[in-house]
Amino acid sequence: MVKERNTNIMQLLPDDGKIQPINSEDDWGSEDNEDLTNSTDATPSKPIITPTTSDVYFQYQNIPARPSNSLFPYPPLTAKETRTALENAPQKPCVPRQSHKRRYLQWKAELFLLHRPLIFTGFGSKRGAIDDFVRELSGEYDVITIDAFNPSITFRGVLEGLLAVHQKSSIPSSTPTDELMRSVQLQYSRASTPRIVAVLHSMDALTLHARKNVDVDKLKRVLGSERISVVASVDHLNAPLLFPAHDAAVGLPWLWHDLSTLEPHLMEMAQRATSLLHSSQAASSTGIVPTVSGARHVIASVPDRARRLFVAIAQLQLERCSEGEKSDATAQNTSTTLTPSHASPRHALVSMAKQSFIATSEDAFEAALAEFRDHGLIQSSSSPPSNTHVDGPEQYIWIPLDQRSLRRTLEDGD
Amino acid sequence: MESDRSAVSVTRRRNSAQSTYLPSFEWDVNGGCDGRLAAFQQSRQSLHHRARQVMDTLLEGVADNALSVLQKSPDVNEEDAIPTCVLVSHEPSSNIVILRRLDQLNQNTHSLLTLELGWQDFGSNPTLQSGVKSIVLGLLSKYADDDAHKRYIKSALNSTDFNTIHKWYKDSYIQDNPPKLVLTLRDFEALPPPMVQDLVSLLTHYRKYIPINLVLCIDSSPAAIYRLLPRYTIIKLAMTQVAAPSANTTFEAIIGELFFSTTYNSPITLSSSAFDVLYDTFNHSHNSFEHLLHTLDMQLLDHFFQPYSIFFDTDAVSVESIKDDRVWRYLLSLPSTISYLKQGREAVDRKLCNELLAEKVNSEGLLKSLRRLRKVFKQSVDEENDAFRALQHLRSFIHSVVPDSKDFLPNAKAQMQAKTHGDLAKIVDKTLQSVSLMSKAQLYEWLSGYADTKSSMKSDQLATKQLMSFMDKFTAHGEIKLNTNEQSTRDPDFVEFTQTCAEEWTQHFIVNLVEERLIPFEEIWRVGVSSDLQMLVNPSPRHAILTALRYPQKLLGQHYPEISLDEAMSSDNAPDTCLAFKCYIEAARVFNLSDWFSAFKSVLESGSDQSKKSKKRKKAGDEDEETIQLQARFTQAVNELDSMGFVKKASARNRNIVARTVFMHVEGDDDEKGVGMETIAE
Known part of the structure; x- marks a missing residue:
């Protein structure tokens, strides 16, 4: 200041x-x-x-x-978990769909009087608003909807969809894609073909995520055909670079509209709900990422003793975690060694197993844990956790799951 | 979230109902939409047709040049390199026009065998093979007989071999002066350079036997050839450049012809703001003829969305079809009508003025007056354009006499702008000062420039009148009389004459160009511009996204009364992505997702602090639920920001570390004396 x-x-x-x-x-x-x-x-x-x-x-x-250097404290959620959580999340206000209605006439005039493709930009999911608009058009035109954010989209699929609008017979799978592209272009350049509306949701996702499946330049050439009216939406900040003014050369003189809805991209993000946040702590030496559901399967399939041993270790770890949280909340993640502070020394675990009659010998102890080790649910290291005072050589054992996942594993496993 | 549904789905149309594309107001006219649509289509077609005509005439000469270059190209024995005509246009549509014209010219002479190749002819995955195939099939089907065509394809040579052409050419054209073969690459810049190199090598080989010529169409600048092709390919081409006029010339010619011409009866005129939109988009964003037409389309569309446009085709409206008096009230509230009535100067139509003031609406008489007004408006526009043309003619004459003077540099664009804005006074003044300084010969030359045109236009009449009187006074036997001392001192009679001349012209220009003319209801026939149009023609998607992220209240406040437009939203109301973005703009260049998550968490928690205080004792399970929900919301928000391009991966080792991609200076505007979103706890 x-x-x-x-x-x-x-x-x-x-x-x-x-x-x-x-x-x-x-x-x-x-x-x-x-x-x-x-x-x-x-x-x-x-x-x-x-x-x-x-x-x-x-x-x-x-x-x-x-x-x-701190690690993300929780493991990635599964798609199902994300879905349920988001469904229960508080509803935030967004721009009411009704308010876009007054622009329909303008959009229609631009689409069908000026024959210009519309491209919608702005923040928020434009899917619902565009679908509403297109529903109004579907009284008059055939509509083909292409979810470009869907990773399973293929160029061939789009071409087949475009052909299927006016062609009843199915297309033989042996027809090469280039041939299909030519016939689509031919069909939609004829003046006798009824006009159709092609809707592309999150069109920029094609270049960003599904490059191998769809060649955007080819798609543009197809969509630029005379009898196709295009309504597309883009999300990326720099999308204008992908759809420049000289697309007019292939028949797509884009007309940009701001359609900020502030709606969450629930549908668009469903495919990649968990892809960004990958907790690096989760990757074990075996390359298997332990998950709650995986742990449950393993627990269900092992003998009773092994299950009891795992549960006991897990409970011990939970106790240690909550103690550690009280004493020093941040220490656990910032340590430089690989061994987390909630790892237990092996001798303590063996004696605990002996006392509770789970494993009477060290061999039995190891045998019980073998299956868990194979599935990456038990990890061990000979280096002590950073905040522990050590007397001699010792192995430390822990379950590479965070507190929350562990608790949920135990809830259902019991 | 049915994530497993297929990516492509088709909805069949339900019925064949025709929907409307232009508005129809409940109070204006029966079938208002159809009336508007007809007027719109008519105006649009007329403008487009005229613009294309202008473009054709503008580029005619270029096509002639190109043809003569091709016809004069050296023969096989004289030159090894392929004679190449490089057609440079400064925007994409010019070349198409030139090629079309070239084709027409060639049809008369038949001296060339031509074939045009676009990007499609090289296949969707461009290869030389498919290119050669297109050349062979294209040439044979165009110039060979059907039998011969089949024979050549059937014989040992196949269609992907250039030898077929060689053999066919040798067989068909055995005379002394065989026609030249011209291959046109229409989308030169769009073709992959290695493929073009191969094609050139191939053609060079056959150039020894066939007089092959090339035409390369270039949309940007001739430098593109040197950028895309290596030297050893370029030396195989003997290039001659033929360039289309510059983009500025195109603009001046088209806009000048559409809206400032005396020969073309434009269906609509431009207001100053409409001209500015055209001018700005052409100068600053899209320098192309096509975009100019597109912008005009948008302006027309905008015009026909206005309620008053129903009177555009005044003849088509009858008193019976008008539903409501409100139409007239609406017309009376137009700015031009109000200022017309207020000014109270000599009315264009006294009857109308009285009628308007008496508010005798919806009468046959008023409609008649409106029709008359339309004629008056048209006439006034014609007079203006005529005077404008005269002014331009005079200025270009002065420029030809005094080419060094900076005041008279030909800049039609600037003058058109000045005209639409009503800023011509200065220009007129400067121009007419020079008239009184002209010599006899100069004045004669200038005035006789008009005499050829036998039009009924006021400027022409004025010029002819002055020329007559000049000839009476200062010519004898068809020659200009010069006094003996004319070189050093001016003839006092002539000085007086030039002054009268200048005064007359000044009067003419002032009446027609400088003085503001008010015609009631002129909005009906003059394209205005609503503020949205500028956004449509020159969109800024980036701005829209950033504004919505930073100020969601500006969007939501219009629809929710509880959200204030000026105050920042609370974290309970603001979308999660906006909250995550709020944390994002406070972060450094590279940051950790886990830190971002804790910031996000504290923003949310501080928002709902009061409500949660009562339930301090929570079960571990509830807490898990809560963190899962928080995590899911955060993941969703980050994923959204990621898909919008706000973050990128910054570290190969730690996937949690991401880098910012968008920076802006925003701290200042969010610190609004405590009303901002909750500050983030450290």
């Missing part, structure tokens, strides 16, 4: 690392002008020297690129 005016000129400079938000010339990362921000009387006394946008840029560049 800027210090009070003083004789020392150096003090007028902004402090290191801090950016003084004086003039809201914004977005030097983008070319946009933010006209919604009003730089009003927020700062009554302006300092003499204020950072320019280039100062801000260089200051950003100087922020050390050193993120923390």
Whole structure:
């Protein structure tokens, strides 16, 4: 922050690392002008020297690129878990669908009077709003809906869909794709073919996620045919680079519309619900990522003794975890050694097993754990956890599941 | 979330009902939509047709040049390299026009065997083989007889071999002066350079036997050839460049012809803001003829979405078809009508003025007056355009006399802009100052430029009149009389004459160009521009996304009364992605997902602190549920931001570390004295 005016000129400079938000010339990362921000009387006394946008840029560049090393505390959720959780999550307000209705006439005129393909951008899922619009059109036109965010989409599938609209007979699978493409182009350039509406949801996903399945350039050539009216949506910030003005050369002079709905992309993200957050702690030496459901299967299939031993170790680990949390919440993740602090020494576990009559010998103990080890549910290391005082060589054993998963494993396993 | 449904689905149409595309207001006219649609289609077709005509005439000369280049190209014995005509256009549609014209010209002479190749002819995965196949089949089907065609295809040579062409050409054209073979690559820039290299090598080989010529169509600049092809390929081509006029010339010619011409009866005129939109999009975003037409289309569409456009085709409207008096009230509320009535100067139509003031609406008389007004409007536009043309003619004449003067540089675009904005006073003044300084010969030359046109236009009449009086006074036997001392001192009679001349012209220009003309209801025939149009023609998707993410309240506040437009939203209401984005813009360049998650968590928790305080004792199971939900919401938000391109992977080892891709200076506008979203707990 800027210090009070003083004789020392150096003090007028902004402090290191801090950016003084004086003039809201914004977005030097983008070319946009933010006209919604009003730089009003927020700062009554302006300092003499204020950072320019280039100062801000260089200051950003100087922020050390050193993120923390902490691991994500939870394992990735399964698609089903995500789905249930999101269904139960509180509903947030979004732009009402009805409010887009007044623009339908304009969109229709652009589609069918000017013959221009529409492309919708903006933040939020545009699927519902576009579907509503298309439902209105479906009284008059055949509609083909292409979910470009679906990873199973193929170029051939799109071509077959386009042919199937007017052709009753099925297409032999031996027809090469190029042949199909030609016949689609031929069919939809004839003036006698009734016009159809092609809807592409999240069209940019084609380039971003499914490159191998669909060649976007070829798809553009097909969609540029005379008798196809295209309604597409894109999500990516830089999507205009993928659909530039010279697409007009293939018959797609895009008309961009802002359709910010603020709706969550539930459908679009369903395919990749768990792909981004991968906890690196989960990857075991065997390459198997232990999961709650996997653990349950293993527990169900092992002999009773082995199951009891695993449950006992798990409970011990849970206790140690909750103790560790009370004493030092952050220690567990920032340790440099691989062994987590909740790992138990082997001799303690063996004696516990002997006391509770699960395993009477060390061999029996090892035998009981063998199946779990194979499935990556038990891990061991000879290096002690960082916050433990050690007397001699010792093996440490732990279950590579976090507290929450462990608890859920036990809930159903019991 | 039926994630297993197929990616492509087809919905059949339910009935064959025709829906409407243009609005029809419940109070305007029976069949308002159809009326609008007809007027729209008619205007659009007329404008497009004219624009294409202008484009054709503009590019005619270029096609002639290209043809002569091809016809004069050296023979096989004289030149090894392939004579190549490089057609440079500055936008994509010009080349198509040039090629069409070239084809027409060639049909008259039959001196060339031509074949055009677009990207499609090289296959969807462009290969030389499919290219050669297209060449062989294309040439044979175009120029060989049916029998010969089959014979050549059937014989040992197959269709993917250029030898077929060689053999056919040798057999068919044995005379002394065989026709030249011209291959046109229409989409040169779109073809893969290695394939073009191979094609050139192949053609060079056959050039020894067949007089092959090439035409390369280039949409950007001639540098593209040097960028895409290596030197050893370029030296095999003997290139001659034929260039289309620049984009600016195209703009000036088309807009000038559509809206500032005296020969073309434009269905609609431009307001100053409409001209600016055309000008800006052409200059700053899309420098192409096609886009110019598209922008015009959008403007027309916008115009016919307005309620008053129902009167556009005034003749088609009858008193009986008008449903309601509100139509007239609407017309009376147009800005032009209000200012017309307020000004109270000499009315274009006194009867109408009285009628309007008396608010005698929905009468036959009023409709008649409207029709008359339309004629008056058209006439006024014609007069303006005529005067404008005269001004331009005068300026270009002065420029030809004094080419060094910066004031008279030909810049039709700027003048058109000045005209639509009503800023011509200065230009007129400067131009007419020069008239009084002209010599006899110059004045004669300038005025006689008009005399050839026997039109009834006011400028022409004025010029002819002045020319007559000039000839009376200063010519004898068809020659200009010069006084003995004319070189050093000017003839006082002539000085007086030029001054009168200048005054007359000044008066003419002032009346027609400088003075503001008010015609009531002129909005009906003049394209205005609504503020949305600029967004449609020049969209900024990035801005839209960032604004929605940063200020969701601006979007939601219009629909939910409890959300204030100016205050930041609470974390209970704001979409999760906006909350995650809020944390995102406070992060450094590279950051950890786990830190992001804790920030996200604390934003959410601080939002719902009060409500949760009572249930402090929670079971472990509930807590798990809660964290799962939080995690799911966070994952969803991060995935959304990821799909919008806000994050990218930053570390190969730790997948939790991501990098920002969007930076902006936003701290200032969110710190609004405590009303901002909850600050994030450290």
